[in-house]
Amino acid sequence: MNGRRWLQGNAIELLENGEQFFPRVFEAIREAQREVIVETFILFDDKVGQGLHAALRSAAQRGVKVDLMIDGFGSPDLSPEFIGGLTSVGVKVRVFDPGRQVFGQRLNVFRRMHRKIVVVDGQRAFVGGINYSADHLMDFGPKAKQDYAVELRGPVVTEIHRFVLHAIAVGGKGSGWFRRRLKAARHEELNSPVGEAEVQLVTRDNRRHTNDIERHYRAAIRTARERIVIANAYFFPGYRLIKEMRRAARRGVDVRLILQGEPDMPIVKTAASLLYHHLLNAGVRVYEYCERPLHGKVALMDDQWSTVGSSNLDPLSLSLNLEANVIVRDRAFNQVLSERLEHLMTYSCKQIRVEDLAEWSGWRLVRSFLIFHVLRWYPSLTGWLPRHAPRLKPLDPPPLPPAGATQTETAA
Missing domain, CATH: 3.30.870.10 (Endonuclease Chain A)
Known part of the structure; x- marks a missing residue:
């Protein structure tokens, strides 16, 4: 790729x-x-x-x-x-x-x-x-x-x-x-x-490799059969990545997200929380890391695929910044990363449930509609920038x- x-x-x-x-x-x-x-x-x-x-x-x-x-x-x-x-x-x-x-x-x-x-x-x-x-x-x-x-x-x-x-x-x-x-x-x-x-x-750049990191994420999510764990500091991904997560959860994959609960910038948590209804209703589990600010950009799929790098799952990293990740196929490394993320979820995170969220309202429906289309089109819109x-x-x-x-x- x-x-x-x-x-x-x-x-x-x-x-x-x-x-x-x-x-x-x-x-x-x-x-x-x-x-x-x-x-x-x-x-x-x-x-x-x-x-x-x-x-x-x-x-x-x-x-x-x-x-x-x-x-x-x-x-x-x-x-x-x-x-x-x-x-x-x-x-x-x-x-x-x-x-x-x-x-x-x-x-x-x-x-x-x-x-x-x-x-x-x-x-x-x-x-x-x-x-x-x-x-x-x-x-x-x-x-x-x-x-x-x-x-x-x-x-x-x-x-x-x-x-x-x-x-x-x-x-x-x-x-x-x-x-x-x-x-x-x-x-x-x-x-x-x-x-x-x-x-x-x-890597991701603004010339030949504009969406390679995101494509690797989507391919791995699409082929996952048992579990997906993503820990990402700045989470507001595109429509297609959200769609793959929801599809994976609906076909029985244990999909877990570890996001910021004590963010270094409040807008980070606000942006991610706008997606919670979409994710939770599809069966995705969301955990907020509350001990201190989360800055990690790591993920694992099943028992072999893992990634560690600089790329967040937000518009800046996926569509604008120069980024670099390594993707690893190795059971031993996957197990080590899995143990560290399990420790975070068990001892330092709060699981977000549907009943924790505010009730749906007319405004929330309108906002959800707008967010859906922003996520769907922002990769194309960024192409207009120099x-x-x-x-x-x-x-x-x-x-x-x-x-x-x-x-x-x-x-x-």
């Missing part, structure tokens, strides 16, 4: 929340010998961002090629000192910005580089939904996010590596080194098998202060 393929022989490990994810990524960067590529939507200058900063600086200082791509909307406030601390030691920092700016302001705030990918030496990769910010750690408090990522080794990492090299070379009209590296990577043999998992990288090709703006080191300038003068 994506011009990519199922690759056998991979090792995959689920990483839950920042406590598992950040140490593993920073360790991989510290062990890098040749190359580190990081893509992320959000990078903040907090203790997590400083941890990534230190790991990337250290790698660059020992001669590792380091490339960092951030989104201009998601990471808008990084200081010149933060950026300069990277670029001054050779880290290539690039900012994704899909449109022209007017008076320094980005007008197109919808098309975002929302992927979260790390590739180290072409041998280890991380894909998921976790950004580099302290709100992915439990000690952040009640607003700490619940989220997931995976670490991968094996042949699929070669495919992920080629993808990120291509994104830099094309989006950034990249350096000669990257173009040569991409050309060489295309002819490299796949990494040797190291495990049992069959994995495919699936489809910008990815543009990466390289950030240069900030200018050195004049000789003799004090620290106060420089900061001013």
Whole structure:
């Protein structure tokens, strides 16, 4: 579906929340010998961002090629000192910005580089939904996010590596080194098998692969026979995906949704709740995660199919953003993910029932009719928006202060 393929022989490990994810990524960067590529939507200058900063600086200082791509909307406030601390030691920092700016302001705030990918030496990769910010750690408090990522080794990492090299070379009209590296990577043999998992990288862009992630979801739901569990932070999918869920429930599949009960943005819960009548009346079970904000984008079907990635099931992710998921066919990984989601549903969720919802009224019927048609047509409507090709703006080191300038003068 994506011009990519199922690759056998991979090792995959689920990483839950920042406590598992950040140490593993920073360790991989510290062990890098040749190359580190990081893509992320959000990078903040907090203790997590400083941890990534230190790991990337250290790698660059020992001669590792380091490339960092951030989104201009998601990471808008990084200081010149933060950026300069990277670029001054050779880290290539690039900012994704899909449109022209007017008076320094980005007008197109919808098309975002929302992927979260790390590739180290072409041998280890991380894909998921976790950004580099302290709100992915439990000690952040009640607003700490619940989220997931995976670490991968094996042949699929070669495919992920080629993808990120291509994104830099094309989006950034990249350096000669990257173009040569991409050309060489295309002819490299796949990494040797190291495990049992069959994995495919699936991405979404605004050119050739506009709905690949959603199509994989729909295909898996359509063929599910026993169970479907979807945990997704921002849930307002298109008509066709909703239709497949309802059909699956009506043919006897145990369909469960884990959605936000304590959202980071109130509109998220409001939008999802507009669909509850449609889902519950078809037999879909809805659970609201109430412990803290849910930020995960994971799902499993039956006992083998799973996905982890950056894509929400909402208009931004399904029709506008640049996204990346891995899809996994492996019973052992499916079981691990299943156990974690069962734990959430048992101990941290409230199940929503039909009797919990407000009674139907004339206004609710009208609203339901309008929502139905919005869901049915919004993928087509987004096609009218400008489809910008990815543009990466390289950030240069900030200018050195004049000789003799004090620290106060420089900061001013």
